[in-house]
Amino acid sequence: AQKITQTQPGMFVQEKEAVTLDCTYDTSDPSYGLFWYKQPSSGEMIFLIYQGSYDQQNATEGRYSLNFQKARKSANLVISASQLGDSAMYFCAMREGADSSYKLIFGSGTRLLVRP
Amino acid sequence: DAGVIQSPRHEVTEMGQEVTLRCKPISGHNSLFWYRQTMMRGLELLIYFNNNVPIDDSGMPEDRFSAKMPNASFSTLKIQPSEPRDSAVYFCASSLGRDGRTNQPQHFGDGTRLSIL
DSSP: OOSEEOOOSEEEEETTSOEEEOOEEOOOOSSEEEEEEEEOTTOOOEEEEEEETTOSSOOEETTEEEEEETTTTEEEEEEOSOOGGGOEEEEEEEEESSBTTSOOEEOOOEEEEEEO | OOOOEEEOSEEEEOTTOOEEEEEEOOTTOOEEEEEEEETTTEEEEEEEEETTEEEEOTTOOSTTEEEEEEETTEEEEEESSOOGGGOEEEEEEEEOOBBTBOOOOOEEOOOEEEEEO
């Protein structure tokens, strides 16, 4: 079974609008972390935001926020006020266990295109 | 501060040749990861090290692939002999592992784009 599922291969959003990128995960470990990365066309992987399984509040980092619904095992990324520079691939990833040295499991990614 | 440094950025070589990819993790990070990214298979973890010790190499495709981490500031991924299907972008990432804390992200290098002709 897939550990991380991103069901949207591609999405469009109008500049200045908000967009939600979906991510669901599967784990039986009570301690885990969820991460979102951005990969622009230049190829580098950029860390955006983190949500821990025990965190009481949804994570926010500037225009990025994470809609964490633990019971539904979803960790959707919300980008507010989209900009042209947000056009990129976005990857959701999970780390199981209580140690930051553990590996990340990545989803297949969502390609976001921001329209002017 | 310097991020994860990978070299070379691009590598084009003929099949059968030995290829060596290099990685310098962020200073102070004690976990290092090698990934491969292709259109067909996405981002795959090949191997990862903690405190220079290989922890999980189950993602290494076959015996042609080997990875070493002789010290905390250097790692190599070697392919010998290389084949056209090894063409991909290879990423190295590092993180600061701490027991009981899951919130340290992995920081990625810019990747090595490998083409085997």
